[in-house]
Amino acid sequence: MKELRVTPIKNGTVIDHITPGFALKVLRVLKLPEATSSVVSVAMNVKSRFGKKDIVKIENRELDKREVNKISLIAPKATINIIRDYEVVEKHKVRLPDEIIGIVKCSNPTCISNSREPVESRFILVSKDPPHIKCYYCERETEDIAERII
Ligand SMILES: [Zn+2]
CATH class of the missing domain: 3.30.70.140 (Aspartate carbamoyltransferase regulatory subunit, N-terminal domain)
Structure with missing residues (x-):
């Protein structure tokens, strides 16, 4: 086959x-x-x-x-x-980068990456499979990564 x-x-x-x-x-x-x-x-x-x-x-x-x-x-x-x-x-x-920059939107509405003059979003890889990532700025872990990809 x-x-x-x-x-x-x-x-x-x-x-x-x-x-x-x-x-x-x-x-x-x-x-x-x-x-x-x-x-x-x-x-x-x-x-x-x-x-x-x-x-x-x-x-x-x-x-x-x-x-x-x-x-x-x-x-x-x-x-x-x-x-x-x-x-x-x-x-x-594919290789998961250790830092994910400008690809995922943080789920925390008060995060600096979501402010009016936003800095680029930045996430740290916590685990690889399944992928878990944590916001560099507010440390919130993001669920539903697929829904938050920009
Ligand atoms: Zn954040």
């Missing part, structure tokens, strides 16, 4: 090994499918050697570092495959 059931793409990105059930959250933080006119395919609960996983394929688009960091907060086991002319030219695991 082939591991990847969906058809190969010519150019673009395959996000593999997404935590099962989290593909739609990955799409949402990448603002897909609205942010592209290319084909986006989603496979959920795909069987793999290590249990189930979700897969997202985005044609004609490569992700920047900020987008990859967002994915790492939602699916810390994900791998990013860059495809050019049907070949995987780059493959790497």
Whole structure:
């Protein structure tokens, strides 16, 4: 049985090994499918050697570092495959940064990062899987990270 059931793409990105059930959250933080006119395919609960996983394929688009960091907060086991002319030219695991800057909004309304002259939000990684993060300024831990990604 082939591991990847969906058809190969010519150019673009395959996000593999997404935590099962989290593909739609990955799409949402990448603002897909609205942010592209290319084909986006989603496979959920795909069987793999290590249990189930979700897969997202985005044609004609490569992700920047900020987008990859967002994915790492939602699916810390994900791998990013860059495809050019049907070949995987780059493959790497997402890596949670020790500090998450400007990506997540603090849930504390009185936090300095939410003030009228806001400083950029800054979070410290508390644990990796599942990801837990704590605000650098007010020390509040953020639940529902996916809902708070900017
Ligand atoms: Zn805060």
